[in-house]
Amino acid sequence: QCVSELKEEMKSLKTALPMLQDHVREELRGRNETRRVSPLHKATPRRKRPAGASRAEGQSSEEGESEGGYITALTDSEEEEEEPSEEEESCEELPEVQVSLLLDRVDRLHLGSDCEKRESLNILLEQKEEFGQNSAFLWRLTRAYCDVHEISSTQEEKKRHAENGKQVGQEAVSLNPTCAESHQWYAVMCGIMADYDTIQNKIKNGYIFKDHLDKAIELKPQDPLSYYLLGRWCYAVAQLSWIERKVAATLFGEPPTASVEDALKNFLKVEEIHPAYSKLNYVFLAKCYKDLGRLDLARKMCESARSMKNVSKEDEEAQKELDLLLPALGGFEQ
Secondary structure, X not given: XXXXXXXXXXXXXXXXXXXXHHHHHHHXXXXXXXXXXXXXXXXXOOOOOOOOOOOOOOOOOHHHEOOOOOEOOOOHHHHHHOOOOHHHHHHHHHHHHHHHHHHHHHXXXXXXXXXXXXXXXXXXXXXXXXXOOOHHHHHHHHHHXXXXXXXXXXXXXXXXXXXXXXXXXXXXXXHXXXXXXXXXXXXXXXXXXXXXXXXXXXXXXXXXXXXXXHHHHHHOOOOXXXXXXXXHHHHXXXXXXXXXXXXXXXXXXXXXXXXXXXXXXXXXXXXXXXXXXXXXXXXXXXXXXXXXXXXXXXXXXXXXHHOOOOOOHHHHHHHHHHHHHHHHHOOOOO
């Protein structure tokens, strides 16, 4: 009986095999069609497998499919198109955030006490290796050298800060020639170096000073500091003696030229952009008007200067200039 039953089962199996084969083919065809059209095949980007990581031992390609028969593994092209994770984006943005916070801090210190100005320079020097390819960082370092130069007590220290500041300023301009502040503070350092250079280099730095101030104004035409500095340059050039002009012409072929009227124009531009910009600006307006014989306007500028309090070393310098100027104008109560 067992043998006869087995024969019957074998006979049924032989009959069913062709039908089963056709059924399997149809099912597989349907699954392949599903894979091609399913939107889930466009898998959402996911993190790449770490270098060196491999599929779990013994796992087949079929085990990379979901229970519904859809492919869940990323193809090579999909891995290349994947977006960085939030963590990776955060790491990329971090240096930019760091430098922004750093620059905000040193901007505040720049406006503070002498101690805070020294702190600003120290902070920037500590970070130069990391952020030294950022022009906004470099011009602030140039400015910090200028600040500390002004408050230094010895000529040796002043000269060292002037030389270092000029070098950093040149780096800033080279790194980003379209940054107005880089040109502005490089010009300032060239002006400061005039106190420590030979006659030839003083004149050379004067030309550089003017060129970079012109560029700063071209790039940022509403910055009062650039016009104030250019006014100072024009006024100084207007006061050059004949022999000084002759030396400049001998060394460079053409002496610098500027008049008191040119200086006045720049100081007035400062007042137009930023009324009551500084005590020194009023003092130089008074000097220009005095030299041009317009004494009433000179006295008016002196009154404006006197009304401003002394809150910085520059204001103290302005007060000394004012004290020398007032007797020459007359009409003031001491």
